[in-house]
Amino acid sequence: MGYDWRIGESLPDLGAHSVAKHDIFEQYIKIYIERLTRNPSQTMLNLTIVDGFSGGGLYRRGAAEVDGSPLRLLAAVENVERELNSARAKGFDVKADFFFVDANPYHVAFLRDLLEKRGYASRLGKNIFVHEALFEDVSGNLIAHIRNKGSANRSLFFLDQYGWSDVRLQTIRSILATLKNPEILLTFAVDALIDFLSVKTADAQALLNIDLDREDVRALTELKTQAGWRHLIQNGLYRHVQSRTGARFYTPFFIHSVGAHRSYWLLHLSNHRQARDEMGKLHWRLKNHFQHHGGAGFRALGFDPSKDLRQEVMSFMFDDDAMKRSEAAVLEQLPRMIHAANRDGTGLVVEDLFAGNCNDTPVTSDILSRQIAFLRDEGELLIVAPDGSKKPRTKTINWDDRLVLPAERSLFTRLGWG
Numbered sequence: 570m571g572y573d574w575r576i577g578e579s580l581p582d583l584g585a586h587s588v589a590k591h592d593i594f595e596q597y598i599k600i601y602i603e604r605l606t607r608n609p610s611q612t613m614l615n616l617t618i619v620d621g622f623s624g625g626g627l628y629r630r631g632a633a634e635v636d637g638s639p640l641r642l643l644a645a646v647e648n649v650e651r652e653l654n655s656a657r658a659k660g661f662d663v664k665a666d667f668f669f670v671d672a673n674p675y676h677v678a679f680l681r682d683l684l685e686k687r688g689y690a691s692r693l694g695k696n697i698f699v700h701e702a703l704f705e706d707v708s709g710n711l712i713a714h715i716r717n718k719g720s721a722n723r724s725l726f727f728l729d730q731y732g733w734s735d736v737r738l739q740t741i742r743s744i745l746a747t748l749k750n751p752e753i754l755l756t757f758a759v760d761a762l763i764d765f766l767s768v769k770t771a772d773a774q775a776l777l778n779i780d781l782d783r784e785d786v787r788a789l790t791e792l793k794t795q796a797g798w799r800h801l802i803q804n805g806l807y808r809h810v811q812s813r814t815g816a817r818f819y820t821p822f823f824i825h826s827v828g829a830h831r832s833y834w835l836l837h838l839s840n841h842r843q844a845r846d847e848m849g850k851l852h853w854r855l856k857n858h859f860q861h862h863g864g865a866g867f868r869a870l871g872f873d874p875s876k877d878l879r880q881e882v883m884s885f886m887f888d889d890d891a892m893k894r895s896e897a898a899v900l901e902q903l904p905r906m907i908h909a910a911n912r913d914g915t916g917l918v919v920e921d922l923f924a925g926n927c928n929d930t931p932v933t934s935d936i937l938s939r940q941i942a943f944l945r946d947e948g949e950l951l952i953v954a955p956d957g958s959k960k961p962r963t964k965t966i967n968w969d970d971r972l973v974l975p976a977e978r979s980l981f982t983r984l985g986w987g
């Protein structure tokens with residue numbers, strides 16, 4: 570399946586799952602910029618936005634024409650800038666550079682024409698750059714550009730490839746290792762990759778692009794004999810992507826594509842627990858089109874091969890039911906986790922609890938905070954601020970608070986040991 574843009578010809582159709590993806594792109598930019606502009610005296614933010622697989626930029630959806638990722642990204646920045654500008658006494662300026670890259674000359678011509686028609690002509694070549702190139706061929710220059718702009722390196726990479734092999738994991742690794750604050754949104758057709766995996770294909774260049782060698786392929790395909798094998802392979806691939814890109818944090822969630830009969834990953838890769846948390850919250854807010862192929866609480870991907878995850882997997886859609894199950898699971902898991910971490914008596918810092926467990930799970934800091942407060946109200950734990958004071962009532966749990974077992978109860982009653 571592919572999209573095709575040619576000036577004067579009919580537009581490609583946009584599926585509901587792609588609209589959901591564009592919503593994530595647009596809303597994440599808003600969240601990202603708001604997160605970086607909390608200081609009320611700040612008047613400016615420098616940022617680079619890379620759309621590495623931009624397409625032609627316009628689709629048909631029913632009777633309507635709808636914008637593709639380049640226009641959605643531009644609009645997202647304009648909207649937040651407008652809001653910040655009117656909210657701040659001294660105004661606000663988001664100095665964003667946009668790079669739109671596409672390998673297809675017709676798509677690039679279509680996009681240039683579209684940007685001109687939408688009033689962006691004067692910005693082309695100044696802070697909007699359209700490149701006809703393979704993303705891989707320009708990634709080094711893009712990294713250099715971002716580094717040359719200053720020391721903060723604020724950058725978002727939207728890498729919306731068709732399949733799974735057009736972005737080398739090594740390239741993501743160098744983005745994450747070279748730049749200070751990059752975040753990457755990568756579409757990855759994991760089911761197509763799983764179907765492609767076989768000992769026969771083990772030497773294909775596509776697999777080498779994602780650093781899967783003959784042995785890796787053998788280990789993954791061997792899982793095919795076990796119950797729930799597709800999920801086991803997916804889990805193996807999460808680990809692989811994380812270790813080869815060096816990303817501290819990732820989201821393991823899918824976009825559900827009814828039309829394509831396949832789900833694909835929308836991976837968010839970053840080195841920031843807050844970035845990870847915000848992306849998790851966004852999935853809950855947008856729901857419907859997103860799926861989590863795992864359980865409801867922490868350690869949700871079930872790396873335990875003896876467990877067949879298919880039951881839970883089918884129904885986790887970030888809806889109200891999933892929320893109830895997530896809250897219940899956290900309530901069940903937290904006592905054990907805090908107890909295990911409290912063996913030396915120093916307590917468990919909330920940040921460590923979250924950062925150490927957030928990758929595999931749909932649990933966000935909001936869900937976690939509510940359940941911590943609930944257990945505190947039940948007398949199961951104490952919340953202690955960094956200055957040593959106890960927090961007996963607050964609903965606001967901070968990252969640097971510690972969770973400590975009360976002295977008068979050596980064990981959690983919830984564990985059935987009290």
Ligand SMILES: C[S@@+](CC[C@H](N)C(=O)[O-])C[C@H]1O[C@@H](n2cnc3c(N)ncnc32)[C@H](O)[C@@H]1O
Pocket residue numbers: 572621622623624625626636637638639670671672673676702703704705729730731735
């Ligand atoms: C899925 S479409 C992009 C859709 C677009 N991001 C959107 O959401 O509106 C993928 C695009 O990537 C382009 N493409 C394919 N391989 C590429 C590569 N290696 N580097 C850059 N662009 C590529 C194709 O020409 C196509 O326009």
